[in-house]
Amino acid sequence: MAGPAxxxxxxxxxxxxxxxxxxxxxxQQGYLPDREERFTALIDALEDAVGRxxxxxxxxxxxxxxxSVRLLARLPKATVIGIDADPLTMALGRAAFKDLAGLRFVDxxxxxxxxxxxxDLDRRVDAVVSTTAxxxxxxxxxIATYAEAAGLLAPGGVLLNGDHMREDDTxxxxxxxxxxxxxxxxxxxxxxARHETWDDWWAAAAAxxxxxxxxxxxxxxxxxxxxxxxxxxxxxxxxxxLRDAGFAEIGTLWQRGYNRLLCAVMPAVFPxxx
Numbered sequence: 001m002a003g004p005a006x007x008x009x010x011x012x013x014x015x016x017x018x019x020x021x022x023x024x025x026x027x028q029q030g031y032l033p034d035r036e037e038r039f040t041a042l043i044d045a046l047e048d049a050v051g052r053x054x055x056x057x058x059x060x061x062x063x064x065x066x067x068s069v070r071l072l073a074r075l076p077k078a079t080v081i082g083i084d085a086d087p088l089t090m091a092l093g094r095a096a097f098k099d100l101a102g103l104r105f106v107d108x109x110x111x112x113x114x115x116x117x118x119x120d121l122d123r124r125v126d127a128v129v130s131t132t133a134x135x136x137x138x139x140x141x142x143i144a145t146y147a148e149a150a151g152l153l154a155p156g157g158v159l160l161n162g163d164h165m166r167e168d169d170t171x172x173x174x175x176x177x178x179x180x181x182x183x184x185x186x187x188x189x190x191x192x193a194r195h196e197t198w199d200d201w202w203a204a205a206a207a208x209x210x211x212x213x214x215x216x217x218x219x220x221x222x223x224x225x226x227x228x229x230x231x232x233x234x235x236x237x238x239x240x241x242l243r244d245a246g247f248a249e250i251g252t253l254w255q256r257g258y259n260r261l262l263c264a265v266m267p268a269v270f271p272x273x274x
Contacts, residue, residue, distance in 0.1 A: 014096060023196065026195065039067060042261055049127065053078075056124075057128070058083060061132075068082045068097075069097055076101075084108075085108065085223050086218060088215060106118060110145045115148065130163070135230060136224070142232040142237065147245045155267060162259075
């Protein structure tokens with residue numbers, strides 16, 4: 001259930017929210033130069049997979065709705081439900097895109113079992129998507145999230161997750177080479193241009209009067225308390241969690257180094273219940 005700081009924030013205008021989201025997107029692009037390319041690949045795959053102009057899509061860890069609005073630009077008849085526990089980024093999305101038909105934000109914490117109970121779904125979901133979000137979860141929360149998502153998907157439905165997913169030390173050479181490629185690319189990016197960092201953006205948000213109430217709510221919720229070091233950023237952990245959730249096909253559709261688009265497909269026919 002959404003808290004008052006998420007639903008009612010009169011200090012945040014649509015114009016201000018859009019400016020903050022533009023700044024958010026530039027900050028993210030600094031870390032992910034091919035972010036838009038990955039968005040495009042994900043939406044291409046979704047459009048081909050669902051085979052209908054009006055899919056029902058869940059965006060897990062949606063933040064301010066960057067992926068959701070791009071998806072609706074391609075598929076304007078879609079319904080996209082953005083799910084997040086961060087009151088500040090969701091308030092930005094709600095204010096900036098309040099006139100966008102087909103987009104709805106739901107305040108729910110993926111770390112808590114039963115997060116889907118408040119989605120008010122009237123049919124099974126055609127696709128579940130996420131970008132640069134699920135590596136925040138603990139391994140246990142990732143497994144539970146994928147299992148819950150699988151229970152919402154229609155037969156043949158897809159889950160598409162764009163994120164950095166590293167090999168683990170069971171593939172030591174691939175792990176080492178992947179790390180080396182990532183570090184070299186990071187150095188080139190830093191040399192090419194100075195961009196606002198994650199910490200810079202959040203420091204600026206903390207100093208903005210229109211976001212003060214939302215920052216306080218975010219701190220109280222501890223939404224980023226598990227951000228660093230989770231095994232959820234490992235490819236084998238991701239694929240095993242999807243396998244355990246009952247997905248029939250799992251593989252990488254698009255990749256640049258560790259930055260990849262992972263796709264998992266539900267069986268076309270669900271097994272009969274005993």
